[in-house]
Amino acid sequence: MIKIYRQLILLTTLCICSASLSAQTYRILISNDDGIESPLLAALQQELAKLPDVEVVVSAPNENQSGSSMSSIGGPTVVDRYYQDGSFFGYSVHGRPSNAVTFGLQVLGRDDAFDLVVSGINQGANVGDVSHASGTVGAAMRALYLGVPAIAISQEIEDVNTAASARFAAQLVARYQQQGAPEGVLISINIPAGELKGVAVRPMGDSYLQTGSYELIEDSGNRLTYERERIRVQSTDASTDTYSYQQGYITLTPIKFDWTAHELIDEVKSWDLQLVE
Numbered sequence: 001m002i003k004i005y006r007q008l009i010l011l012t013t014l015c016i017c018s019a020s021l022s023a024q025t026y027r028i029l030i031s032n033d034d035g036i037e038s039p040l041l042a043a044l045q046q047e048l049a050k051l052p053d054v055e056v057v058v059s060a061p062n063e064n065q066s067g068s069s070m071s072s073i074g075g076p077t078v079v080d081r082y083y084q085d086g087s088f089f090g091y092s093v094h095g096r097p098s099n100a101v102t103f104g105l106q107v108l109g110r111d112d113a114f115d116l117v118v119s120g121i122n123q124g125a126n127v128g129d130v131s132h133a134s135g136t137v138g139a140a141m142r143a144l145y146l147g148v149p150a151i152a153i154s155q156e157i158e159d160v161n162t163a164a165s166a167r168f169a170a171q172l173v174a175r176y177q178q179q180g181a182p183e184g185v186l187i188s189i190n191i192p193a194g195e196l197k198g199v200a201v202r203p204m205g206d207s208y209l210q211t212g213s214y215e216l217i218e219d220s221g222n223r224l225t226y227e228r229e230r231i232r233v234q235s236t237d238a239s240t241d242t243y244s245y246q247q248g249y250i251t252l253t254p255i256k257f258d259w260t261a262h263e264l265i266d267e268v269k270s271w272d273l274q275l276v277e
Contacts, residue, residue, distance in 0.1 A: 026177045027055045027114045029104040029143075032122060033068060033097045033135025036060040036082050036090060040121040040162055044153070045089075047166035048118065051174055057114070058082075058090025059104030061135075065096050066124075070138040070145075072098040079103060097139035105146050116176055117143035120153035120189075121165050127190045127251060128235070128242035129207040137255070140186045144257060149181030156193035165191045168250065188253045192245050200249040205240025208233050 028048055032041045041060060049056045062080065078094040091108070093100040097119065105114055122136035131137045140150035153169045155162065169189060188204075212229035219225075235243040241251040 025053055025055050026051075026116070027057065027109070027112060028116050028118060028173065029057050029059060029101065029109065029114045029148075030118045030120075031058070031060045031097055031100045031104065031139045032120055033061065033065045033139060034123055035064045036062060036092045038123070040123055040155075040165075042084065042089070043162045043166045044118065044121050044169060047163070047170045048173060051170060051177065054173075054177070057104065057108055059093060059100045059108060060090060061097055061100050062092040062094050065135050066122075067133050068096045068098070068135040068138060069133050070098050070141050072096050072102070077103055097135040098142040101139045101142045102146065105143065105148060114148055116173065116181060117148050117150040118153065118169065118173065119143075119150065120169070121162060122152075122154035124154060124157050125190050125192070125208070125245060126152065126154040126188060127208065127245045127253075128205055128240060130209055131188060131204055131253075131255070137186075137188055140188070141255070141257070144184060144186055149176065149183065150186040151176075151189065152186060153189040153191070155191040159193035160191060182254070185254050185256055188241075188251075188255050190241065190245050190251045190253075192248055192250070194248060196250060197248040198250070199252065200241075200244035201252045201254075202239065202241040202244050204253055204255065206233075206235040206237055206242035208235060208242050208246065 030045055032038055034040065045056055045058055048054060073095040077099060080092040082089050082092040093103050101117060117140060119136050119139040126134040126137050136154055137152045140152040143150035151169065151172060153165065155165045172187065210231045210233055212231040214226040214228055217225050217227050235246055237243055241253045245251045
């Protein structure tokens with residue numbers, strides 16, 4: 001009888017601990033590269049805040065920082081408390097997306113660490129080679145660098161349902177919350193315009209944006225002003241995220257830090273380069 005009683009106590013204790021763990025608050029830091037005033041950031045914040053047992057904190061650049069990748073600004077970090085419609089919304093960081101994420105994780109998460117960083121929703125796709133320059137992806141990569149799982153989400157500029165994009169991101173966040181996130185990997189989500197055909201998991205590949213030419217539009221002595229022609233290119237490589245995105249699929253791409261061309265390690269060793277005095 002005593003043995004049965006002890007087992008009941010143990011079972012009750014385990015149930016209480018399990019309930020406590022399941023109710024533990026899941027902390028999410030969200031950022032972007034379009035700036036804290038972006039309505040797409042607000043849409044993401046509102047959707048993620050609907051998830052149960054979740055706390056969402058915003059730390060985003062004070063202005064547009066598109067194309068800044070993982071770059072950061074040195075010196076003192078200036079941060080404003082930012083309000084929308086009279087209510088506190090988040091922290092406006094004078095710097096790059098990388099600065100905003102670093103401030104969020106190391107200051108706002110000092111006493112209560114974040115479980116996840118979500119960057120976006122970006123206005124414009126970040127598929128293929130464009131990802132390397134993206135401030136949206138760069139913010140998520142900064143989180144990985146600091147040891148926190150991350151998601152980057154981007155969508156086409158026009159003819160896209162932002163609320164649906166936010167719900168799609170929330171679906172992945174909920175999975176992470178329940179089952180855990182992969183370590184050392186971020187998932188880059190890209191949502192195209194128009195009628196969606198489905199979801200495709202693809203590696204990065206191809207470049208859909210290229211620079212066609214530079215046209216001189218102003219010459220004022222020592223200062224020259226050029227306008228850059230940006231050309232959209234149709235991908236023909238069906239194995240890439242760029243191709244699937246252009247065909248109307250939401251793309252998911254797992255991205256890691258390691259850019260090493262491992263297949264060339266032995267060849268480079270064979271070059272037998274020597275120290276130069």
